[in-house]
Amino acid sequence: MSLHDDAVLVLKAYEHQEELRQLYLDHLFAHPDGMWKSCGAGHVTASALVIDPERERVLLTLHRKLGMWLQMGGHCEPGDATLARAALREATEESGISGLRLLPAGPVSLDRHPIPAPCNWHLDVQYAALAPAGAVAEISDESLDLRWFAYDEVPDVADASVVRLLERTRTAM
Secondary structure, X not given: OOHHHHXXXXXXXXXXXXXXXXXXXXXXXXXXXXXXXXXXXXXXXXXXEEEOOOOOEEEEEEEOOOOOEEOEEEEOXXXXXXXXXXXXXXXXXXXXXXXXXXXXXXXXEEEEEEOOOOOOEEEEEEEEEEOOOOOOOXXXXXXXXXXXXXXXXXXXXXXXXXXXXXXXXXXXX
């Protein structure tokens, strides 16, 4: 099964955000290359909100290019067999934490956001991942900083999309 096929199955099974979910599916049906950065109409990305073992804080990255506190995530790569694995790979690479585990329920949220040309949109499929006890985060090349934030601190540092992701993650736990 291709990553494109996996994304279609994941989105068909996702039971929330019906209008946005259908937009993602329509995009993938119209664009066989819709998983890849090269798709000018937009592409599917995968991300994960990293949660501490006590489920009291989240790890956010200060994105190098955007200068914003965000969850870990990014573009799918040819070696990614599934969206879940892409999200876990991105979270592991950007956090430096090995042993992350995705919440078993699958994606917790979808977020469509504009990006600069030549591409137009990121169609982000968002997961949540639990960090193992004793996890130590390490800043990657894609980040200016990494920091743990208590749930109630997130609205003060992050945009509405990250706040929504946190709210949906807390509901899914």
